[in-house]
Amino acid sequence: MKFEESIRTCFSKYADFKGRAVRSEYWWWVLFTFLAGVALSLAGETISGVFSLLTLLPSLAVGARRLHDTNRSGWWQLIWFLPIIGWILLLYWFASEGVEPNRFD
Template structure:
């Protein structure tokens, strides 16, 4: 999946927590939000905050779909609140290859 396709898919599935997301979709979306957030933070803290709020739900949705691709529940994203160990585990899962077949098809 290309950069533009990923952004288009994530915005079209704004709050869709069902289905699966391939690795490239997740990582391109993450790159887009980080870069856009950095650029908008130069424009102003308020604009950056609004952008962050507007992209929070699609970021959670693509994260859940990415976890579905490796046959895990989207609720595993809550492990992010567990410092260091949770972050490492989630990064490992987000970078893992998808599992075929799985229960989220």
């Protein structure tokens, strides 16, 4: 999946927590939100904050769909609140191959 297609997909599935997201869709979305956040923070803190709030729900949704692709529940995103160990585990899961077949098809 290409950059533009990934961004379009994530915005079109704004609050869709069902289904699966391939690695490229997830990582292109992460790159987009990071770069846009940095660029907007240069423009102003308020604009950057609004952008972060607007992209929070699609970020959670694509994260849940990415975990579904690895045959895990989207609720595993809550492990992000465990410093270091949770972060490492989630990054590993987000980077791992999708599982075929799985229960989220």
